[in-house]
Each structure stands twice: as C-alpha cells, then as structure tokens.
Amino acid sequence: MSNNPSAAAFSALNAHKTHLGSTHVAELFAHNPLRFQHFHARLDDLLFDYSKQRVTQATMPLLFDLARAADVEGRRKALFAGEIVNTTEGRAAMHMALRNMSGKPIMIEGRDVMGDVAAERDKYLTFATKVRDGTLRGTGGAPFTDVVNIGIGGSDLGPAMAARALSPFGGDGPRPHFVSNVDGADLGDTLKTLDPARTLFIISSKTFTTQETMTNAASARAFVAKALGEAAVGDHFAAVSTKLDLVAKFGIKSDRVFGFWDWVGGRYSIWSAIGLALAISIGRENFEAFLHGAHDVDTHFTDAPLDKNIPVLMALLGVWNRNVWFYGSHAVIPYDQRMGRFSAYLQQLEMESNGKSVTRAGEPVMHATAPVIWGEPGTNGQHAFFQMLHQGTDIIPIDFMVAAEPTDADPHHHDLLVANCLAQSEAMMRGRARDEVEAILRKQGMSDSEITKLAPHKVFAGNRPSSTFMYRRLDPRTLGRLVALYEHKVFVQSVIWDINAFDQWGVELGKELCNRLAPIVSDASQPTEGLDASTAGLINYRRLMGEG
Numbered sequence: 001m002s003n004n005p006s007a008a009a010f011s012a013l014n015a016h017k018t019h020l021g022s023t024h025v026a027e028l029f030a031h032n033p034l035r036f037q038h039f040h041a042r043l044d045d046l047l048f049d050y051s052k053q054r055v056t057q058a059t060m061p062l063l064f065d066l067a068r069a070a071d072v073e074g075r076r077k078a079l080f081a082g083e084i085v086n087t088t089e090g091r092a093a094m095h096m097a098l099r100n101m102s103g104k105p106i107m108i109e110g111r112d113v114m115g116d117v118a119a120e121r122d123k124y125l126t127f128a129t130k131v132r133d134g135t136l137r138g139t140g141g142a143p144f145t146d147v148v149n150i151g152i153g154g155s156d157l158g159p160a161m162a163a164r165a166l167s168p169f170g171g172d173g174p175r176p177h178f179v180s181n182v183d184g185a186d187l188g189d190t191l192k193t194l195d196p197a198r199t200l201f202i203i204s205s206k207t208f209t210t211q212e213t214m215t216n217a218a219s220a221r222a223f224v225a226k227a228l229g230e231a232a233v234g235d236h237f238a239a240v241s242t243k244l245d246l247v248a249k250f251g252i253k254s255d256r257v258f259g260f261w262d263w264v265g266g267r268y269s270i271w272s273a274i275g276l277a278l279a280i281s282i283g284r285e286n287f288e289a290f291l292h293g294a295h296d297v298d299t300h301f302t303d304a305p306l307d308k309n310i311p312v313l314m315a316l317l318g319v320w321n322r323n324v325w326f327y328g329s330h331a332v333i334p335y336d337q338r339m340g341r342f343s344a345y346l347q348q349l350e351m352e353s354n355g356k357s358v359t360r361a362g363e364p365v366m367h368a369t370a371p372v373i374w375g376e377p378g379t380n381g382q383h384a385f386f387q388m389l390h391q392g393t394d395i396i397p398i399d400f401m402v403a404a405e406p407t408d409a410d411p412h413h414h415d416l417l418v419a420n421c422l423a424q425s426e427a428m429m430r431g432r433a434r435d436e437v438e439a440i441l442r443k444q445g446m447s448d449s450e451i452t453k454l455a456p457h458k459v460f461a462g463n464r465p466s467s468t469f470m471y472r473r474l475d476p477r478t479l480g481r482l483v484a485l486y487e488h489k490v491f492v493q494s495v496i497w498d499i500n501a502f503d504q505w506g507v508e509l510g511k512e513l514c515n516r517l518a519p520i521v522s523d524a525s526q527p528t529e530g531l532d533a534s535t536a537g538l539i540n541y542r543r544l545m546g547e548g
C-alpha cells in the first residue's frame with residue numbers, strides 16, 4: 001500500500017473513470033438540463049464554463065478529495081505566507097506581493113515588503129509616464145516614439161504578450177518592440193525600422209547574465225553609440241534586473257535602473273518592473289488595472305471554496321484529463337487575434353514550472369506532470385489544426401476564451417467570432433454519430449453504396465473535452481485576471497504532483513553545453529575531439545561549408 005496521501009484519491013478517480021466508461025457528454029447534457037448551471041464558476045463578469053468536460057456530479061467531489069488529500073489549502077497558505085516554497089533555490093514565490101492592492105502587509109522572511117514594492121512600482125511607473133508624455137527625451141531632444149525591450153523567457157514573453165493583447169489601450173504612446181532571440185535577425189530586423197534618436201532600449205534580465213539578452217544588449221548599445229555617439233547611450237537605455245551591480249557595469253544611469261527581488265520568479269515577473277515596456281505602452285492607469293485584475297484573482301484563490309475556485313477547478317480538470325484520461329497535450333485557443341502570444345506565454349508558465357520528473361523530495365514522480373501546452377487564436381486555428389482536434393486519434397482538451405464584446409472591433413465581426421468559438425466547443429462535445437451522418441447523406445440524395453463509402457469520413461466521435469472562458473471584454477483588468485488564474489492553476493497542479501513549480505534546472509544543461517561549444521563553433525582551429533560523433537560531425541560539416 002502506498003504511503004502517498006493522494007494515492008487513495010487517485011484510485012477513486014480511476015474507479016470512477018471505469019464506471020463512466022464511454023459515457024458521452026452529449027448524453028449528460030441531454031439528461032441534465034441544469035448541466036451548465038452545475039458546471040460553471042464566476043468571478044464578477046468572468047465566467048468559467050466547464051460543463052463540456054467529461055465530468056459528472058460524482059466526479060467533482062472526487063477531485064476535491066484529491067485536492068484535500070494533497071493539502072492544496074495548506075500549501076496555498078504557505079505560498080501566501082511567503083514561506084520558502086522554492087526549496088531548491090531557497091526562495092519564496094511571492095509575485096502576488098507585486099499586485100497586492102489591499103494595503104495589507106506581506107511578510108517575506110519576517111519583513112513587510114510592501115513599502116519596497118510600492119516605492120519601486122512608483123519609480124518605474126513615473127519613468128513610464130515621463131517617456132509617454134515626452135518629459136524624457138533622447139539625446140537630441142526628440143521624444144521617444146519607439147521602445148525596445150531586450151529580454152528573453154520571463155523577461156520578454158509577459159510584456160510582449162500583454163502589449164499585443166492590450167494594444168488598443170496604448171493611445172498615442174510609443175510603439176513597443178520585443179527582441180529576444182540571439183539570432184541576429186531578431187534585433188537586426190527590429191533596428192531597421194527604428195530611428196535611433198527616438199528609440200529607448202530597456203534591457204530586462206533578472207540575472208543580467210543571460211547570453212541572448214547580453215548579446216543583444218551589447219549590439220543595441222553599439223547601434224546607439226554608432227548613430228548618436230557614445231555619450232548618448234545613457235539617454236537611450238534603461239534596465240530592469242535584480243542584479244543592480246551588473247547593470248551598473250553595463251553603464252546604465254542609476255535613475256533608469258529598476259529592481260525586483262529574488263522571490264519573483266522570471267516567469268512570474270510581469271507584475272514587476274519587467275512590465276516596464278508594457279507600462280510605457282499602455283500607461284500607468286491601465287498597468288495598475290492589470291495589477292488589480294491579478295489581485296482580484298489572488299483574493300478569489302485564497303477565499304473561494306474549492307468548488308467555486310476557478311484556478312482550483314482549472315487545475316483539477318487538468319489533472320483529471322492528464323492523469324486519469326492520459327491526454328498528453330492541452331490547447332489554449334483564444335478567440336482574440338491580439339491574444340496571439342498567449343499560448344507562448346503559457347508554454348513557459350506551465351511547462352517551465354511543471355515540466356518536472358522528480359518530487360520536491362527528489363523522488364521520481366508518481367504521475368505524468370505538465371502536458372504540452374500550445375495554441376493559436378481562433379478562428380485561424382480552425383483552418384489549420386482543428387481537423388486533428390475534431391477527428392484525430394489523440395484527444396486534446398481545449399481552453400477556449402472569448403470576450404462578450406469587442407474592445408474596439410466591428411460588432412458584426414465580433415458576433416461571428418463568438419459564434420465560431422461556441423460552434424467549435426459544441427462540435428467537440430457533441431460530435432456527429434454515424435446514423436446522423438447517414439441520414440444527412442441520404443437526404444442529399446446519395447445512394448447506399450456512396451453513403452457506405454463516405455459516411456466514416458464524416459463521423460465525429462465528439463466527447464472531446466473543453467472549457468470556455470467568457471468575459472465582458474479583453475481589457476487590462478481581464479488580462480490580469482486570466483494570467484493570474486493560470487499562475488494559480490499551475491501552482492495547484494504542482495501541489496497535486498508534489499513538484500516544485502518555481503525552479504527550472506532543466507534549462508541549465510543546454511546553457512552549459514552552449515558555453516562549451518561556442519568557442520569551437522566560432523573558431524575553426526579549435527579541435528572537435530572529445531565531442532560526440534554527431535556534434536563533431538555537424539560542426540565539421542559547417543566548417544566545410546564555410547570553406548566552400
């Protein structure tokens with residue numbers, strides 16, 4: 001008998017799955033007219049409908065038992081109390097302090113951090129306002145028309161995703177750009193479009209050592225120095241980091257350096273000064289509304305009972321799909337073109353946090369952890385990969401999301417967008433059975449032999465699970481809520497899987513090997529002996545091409 005406290009809860013879920021067998025969700029809807037009422041939760045205008053998941057009223061209590069067995073509530077308390085939940089790095093994970101708008105203290109290691117948080121926030125938001133209103137200008141006196149954030153991972157994806165999602169809220173502020181890849185094409189293509197005299201660069205890096213960011217920062221610095229002179233660098237650069245000593249060495253003026261703290265993980269840092277490019281893009285008030293949205297979710301997460309707690313429900317449904325039904329991937333499909341980077345953002349949030357194989361104690365995990373997260377906005381995805389979602393051999397749970405009203409787009413287009421979103425989730429759930437297909441084909445005048453040939457291709461099994469988020473419109477507050485919901489979902493899943501969601505050792509080996517290979521790659525006289533045959537073969541092949 002296992003001494004894992006969750007084992008009994010998992011066994012009960014597996015037995016329940018057997019009992020459910022091939023029960024079709026469409027039948028559950030047919031038998032229960034209140035199914036929508038039973039399986040949705042709300043946070044003000046934000047609705048989370050999970051009635052199209054493969055669950056019954058018997059499933060949810062078993063999932064709540066699992067949450068209790070894993071001590072989700074106790075671990076949530078420890079998280080919010082600023083305990084060292086990131087044990088391998090000896091840190092708290094207190095990004096919630098950055099959006100704590102309650103006026104209440106938040107203690108980390110025995111100290112209220114709210115004074116420091118508010119002071120730093122005021123510093124970078126004041127800077128953002130001065131860039132937006134033209135008080136701060138470039139060396140030659142021109143206002144900044146363009147702001148380039150140079151960062152990668154958590155120092156890029158959050159502000160890049162949100163600046164795009166919230167672009168209608170920017171007014172006539174400077175245009176935001178995001179450069180992340182060490183591929184020189186990323187910086188090069190961006191610089192081609194910019195006037196150095198009107199461009200502000202923000203170097204965003206928690207550690208201020210990340211190869212990609214430091215390489216791009218040095219090239220951007222050279223670009224400014226070449227165009228405007230070395231003395232101009234100070235006026236055209238700002239930085240965000242926890243390593244203020246390293247920033248000082250780079251030569252950025254101290255009043256343009258914005259800090260944050262070790263207890264903010266990179267992929268949870270959008271709420272800190274890492275959001276500076278976003279704040280410049282959408283303005284102080286909108287940025288604060290974004291923080292308020294996330295704070296609403298923190299309060300909801302700590303206060304709402306498990307059965308009404310949206311991040312808990314998201315997490316438990318994810319565990320049900322991942323560990324009981326064995327679905328290995330999870331699609332996120334926002335019906336919002338401006339949410340085009342949302343799934344990329346969630347890839348880091350979910351997969352860097354929960355893509356782990358050992359428990360907090362370093363033992364092999366008992367269950368599969370993070371699924372593959374991916375997605376594209378609807379309706380585009382419908383004309384690309386939805387074929388596979390509807391009729392492929394793998395079942396892929398989906399999160400749909402859509403605003404009730406457009407932010408600024410044509411209402412007729414928006415009606416069609418909403419109709420598409422609802423139609424897709426309905427089709428995934430209902431499917432179309434063989435007899436229905438045959439009846440349709442017969443009505444179209446097909447012969448029996450034609451029907452026999454074509455019908456199998458037109459059958460949809462349905463029973464493909466999805467949840468749908470609907471909110472009034474995609475504004476800063478809504479986006480803040482959505483991001484924070486996923487953050488807490490990830491935390492709850494990490495508790496159930498008993499893994500540390502806040503470290504990322506899996507990114508280190510590649511970085512280390514790259515540092516070893518970089519001199520061999522760039523200097524053809526360096527020997528390739530000692531490398532594995534494939535790596536050596538590829539380096540030598542490239543060298544040959546260089547000669548040819």
Ligand SMILES: O=P(O)(O)OC[C@H]1O[C@](O)(CO)[C@@H](O)[C@@H]1O
Pocket residue numbers: 152153154155204205206207208209210213266267352504507
């Ligand atoms: O902000 P930094 O220190 O440059 O790190 C960037 C990213 O690199 C990682 O450490 C690993 O890829 C991420 O966790 C982080 O968000």
